[in-house]
Amino acid sequence: MPHRNAPLTETGRLRLARCVVEDGWPLRRAAERFQVSHTTAARWAGRYRQLGVAGMSDRSSRPHHQPRRTPAEIETEVVRLRREHRIGPLRLAVRCGIAASTAHRILVRNDQPPLAALDRATGEPVRRYERARPGELVHIDVKKLGRIPDGGGHKVLGREAGSPNKDRRNGVGYAYLHTALDDHSRIAYTEDLPDETAPTCAGFLARATAYFASLGIRIERVLTDNAWAYSKNTWRNTCRDLGISPRWTRPWRPQTNGKVERFHRTLLEEWAYQRPYTSDHERMEAFTDWLHWYNHHRPHTGIGGQTPASRGTNLSEQHT
16 A cells, blocks of 8 residues: 555556556656656556556565574464463563564464454354344343442441451342343343342343333343253243243353353443442442443444444434
C-alpha cells in the first residue's frame, strides 16, 4: 500500500507505464506529466515491460540477504516451545537466549496466534460460534457469590472488623445467581436464589422461559454444564414439558458454555465488586438497574458494539 504522500497509486503507475511503453512517450515527458522523477518513471515502465499489469503492485522491502537474522534452529526452538508450553515472548526469550522483541517477531513470522486466541487445554485456536436467531440456544449457569451482612463486610469494615460477620447466623451465606443467556442476542435473565438444587434449577428454567417468551423469543435448546441438578429427571422433565431440548457441555470443558461464564465475569466486575455495599439488600437493588442497563444500553463487544436488546425480536424499552 503506497504511503499517504505517494504521487502514484497502482492505477497511476499503470497509466504512466502505458504512456511510455504503448504510446511511445519519452520518459522525461511522462515523468513531468505524472509529477514524478525520471528514475521513477523508468522503474514503472521497466516493470510493465517485464511483468505487465502484475508488476504495478508494491513489493516487499525486505532485503534478500539478512546476515543478522535469527538462526533457523533458534526459530524452530521458539515455535516448538510455544506450541508445547504455550508461553509468551518474554519467557520464550529467557529460554532461548534472545530478546523478547525477537521472540515476538519469530512468532508473527511463523503465524503463531496470540495466547489469548488459544484454547488453554489444547493449544488450538479457539473456535467461536454464534447461533443464527434468538432462542435457538440459551446458556444456563449458576454463580455462587458470598452474601453481605448488614453493616457491610470486610470491604467496608476491614478484615478485622468484618471477620465476625462470617457467621451464617448473622444473615451471611451464599447467593446463587442463576443466569440464562441467549446465545445470539446476549440477552440475560438472572435470579438470586437460595440454592442450586434440581427443583430450584427447574423452577428457574420455567420462569426464564416465560421471560424470554414475553420478549417474543421461544427457547429451543438450553446448554448447561454437568452439575448434579442438571442431570436429574427433574431437569429433563421440565425441559420436556416446556418443549426445550437439553444439551450438556463436555466434562471439564467450561469453554463450551463460555458466553454465560463471560457474562458472570462482567457481572462481578461491573456490579458485585464495582463498589463496597453496606448490605446484601443494597447490592441486589443495584443489580436490578445494572441488568437493565446491560440488556438495553451497554454496548457489547462480542456483537460488534450493539446492545443485546437491539438483537432481540420484540424487546421493548431498548431506547428509553
